[in-house]
Amino acid sequence: MKHRRILSLWFPRLGAERCLRLERGLPRRPFGVVGEERNAQVLVSLSAEAEAAGLRIGQPLRDARAMCPELDTRLRNRDLDAAFLGVLRRWAGKFSPWVSEEAPDGLIVDLTGCAHLFGGEGALIGEVEADCAHLGISVRVGVADTVGAAWALARFAGGTADAARTGDDINQEARATRSCAARRRHWVKGGAAPAVAPDMVRKMQIAPPGATRSALAPLPVAALRLEEETVATLARLGLRHIGDLAGQPRAALGRRFGRHLVQRLDQALGVEPEPVNPARPATRFAVRLTLPEPIGLSEDITAAIDRLLDPLGEKLLRAGRGARQIRMECHRSDHTMQVIEVGLARPSASGDRIRPLLMMKLDDIDAGFGIDMIRLEARATEPVHSHQHRGHAEAASDGATRLGSGAALDDLIGRIGARIGLESxxxxxxxxxxxxxxxxxxxxxxxxxxxxxxxxPAMLRPSEMWRPEIVLAAETPDLPHRFRWRGRDLELCVALGPERIAPEWWLDEPDWRTGVRDYWRVTTRTGERLWLYFGHGGTMSPGWFCQGSFA
Incomplete structure (x- = not known):
């Protein structure tokens, strides 16, 4: 039976190197990505030059500027970082079809039965590092039998012999002896760590099948994906390495630190399974037409659209979906692109309903030096269902009328929306x-x-309604024969009412603090038809108000 093999890819400088990819060829300066944490700007990703200058993740930006005045920074964009990680996930699909994302800067690949296709795990890791170097991305890798072990090896094994990995970091010593630790010569007691040979680094990155426990034993407990508070508490108890923790009784660890610590330890050692859940590939409904010669005439663009609409509609129909938003990309011969987008009031896969909307936007296309490729994509889709009549009578009369008028209204909404926007x-x-x-x-x-x-409603509502306006009249529930509204003295002619409406007691609305209202339909001698009410007074004084008028 084959051992399950997991590859963990960690991109420690993902945010910074994503920005630097756009500036290839320029002189490299210390670069960092700035994010906001606890109402303060701190460094969240650094380039290799910035790390060489002594900067660190989590350092306040003002301190970093003082240490490195030439530091160049950009604000963090989580959406672009997540999209770039998705691009790397699709790239990692060349090694295995089972790839999942470990947000915000890692990937997990299930290599079971795939490594021999690349000449073994060592050769596969070499190809991974070569591809990442070509892309300008730093990567740390780890291969083991479990997801937790591969994650730990990628982040805490290889490279230099890190003090945190050995458990003898100066920050872990007592404060009374910390000042003396820097003068000790031996590296285990606070001195500089020796370099590790490249072949030794590769051995640290790959845990042989069945040797997960021995590979994890020298790593710090932070490699188990634990919270900082738990790691600090374990260090105070003298449990600094995974080997120290693995020999402790599970029941005592569970009572002291909770189920999470025991679960992470069992997942790393393979006692508890941890599956790799690959992201479901996004379903794209798009077609394109590559032209042998650049075009620029409206008739040619229209002919290209007509050729693309039928294949796009067939893709949508096979999936049982209809397009709500269509994006048309016109790729020009000078390597630029122009985009137009249209929206539909109802999802549809019919080219006859999409084509008029695209034709309305055709004048917005600037062909430039010529268009050599046109692409249509349904950016937003929804499930659609065919209508089925229940009988001949409905099909002949009501059903046909209803369906025809609805489609016509939807087309009208789509055409008007193409001009002023569907949201209007x-x-x-x-x-x-x-x-x-x-x-x-x-x-x-x-x-x-x-x-x-x-x-x-119990009574007819006014055709025009506004917020209550004060009416000057006697503060009694009896309908006044004379009242003053908007600076005019009015006299009552006809009245209909009252209609009592109570407020929603579970909501506190300022306009309804007058309590229960008695509404009247009033016609004055000068012809005004008003909607008056008397507020009996809740948290406000009682009185008369006008809220609308009838046509």
Missing amino acids: LTRFHPGDSHIPEKTALIVAAAWAGPAKNWPR
């Missing part, structure tokens, strides 16, 4: 509230269907 088109939907101003919700027309089952 809204429609009303019924709201679940008895408060008049909350009975209608404004939603995006492209992402919501026509409203149905509107609730019928």
Whole structure:
């Protein structure tokens, strides 16, 4: 039976080297990526030159500037770093189909049954390092039988004989003896660490099959992916190496440090399984047309679009999905690209519904020196379902009318949205509230269907509604015959009401602090048709207000 073999890839300078890839060929200066932690700017990723200058991860930016005035910095962009790690994950797929991401700067590869294709594990690691050197990326590797062991070897084995790996770091000594440790000559007692030969580094990086426990024994307990507080507590107890920890009773460790410590130890030693979960590849719906000669005429671009829409629609139909957003890329002969995007009010795979939207944007394309490749991609898709009629009567009358009018309205929304943006088109939907101003919700027309089952209020609502305005009248519940509103004296002619509406007691709304309201439909002698109410006073004084008008 073959041993399971895991490869761990750690990119210790991922953020910094991602930015430096854009500046290849320029003189290398100390470079760092700055992030915000605890309301302070600190260094989160450093280049090799910055580390050689004495800078460290987590160091405040002001201290780093004082130590290295020529330091060049950029702000951290988590999204770009995650996208770049995804690119590296796809690259690592050449070694094995089972690759998962260890955010924010690592990959886990299941090499079981794959290493012999590259000449063995040593040759495979050599190819990994060669590819990363070509990409300008620093990498540390580790190979073992378990995920936890490979992770530990990649970060704590190889390179120089790190003091943290031996457990004799000067910071681990008592404060009373720390000042004397720097004067000791032997490196174990605080001096400089000796260099390690390259062949020895490779042996540290690869744990032979079945030798996981012996490979992990000299590593520090931090290699078990534990929290800093747990590592510090173990160091105070004298448990600095994994070998020291592995010989302790599991029950005592579980009672003292919890289940997490025991689980991490068992995962690293292979007692508890830890699977490699590869990321599901993103489903892309895209087609492209490479042209033998650059084109620039609108007729040629239209012909290319017509050739691409049918294959794109077939891909969408096979997957049972419809496009909501279409992206068209026009790659020009001078290695530049122009992009146009259109959105659909309803998901569709029909080229007849996508083509008019692209034609509306055709004038925005600048061919430049010519377009030699056109690509169409459905950036956003949704599941679509075919409509099935329940009978001949419905198919002949109501069903056909409903489907036809709905498709026409969706096409209209899509065309208007191509001009002013789909987010600018809204429609009303019924709201679940008895408060008049909350009975209608404004939603995006492209992402919501026509409203149905509107609730019928007890009395007719005004065609125009606004926030309550003060009406000068007697502060009594009796409807006044004369009142003053917006600087005008008005006289009552006809009134209908009252309709009592109570506030939502579970919400504190400033406009409803007047408590229970009695609404009246009022017509004045000068023709105004107003919506008045008397607030009986909750946390405010009672009085009359006007909230709307009827057409």
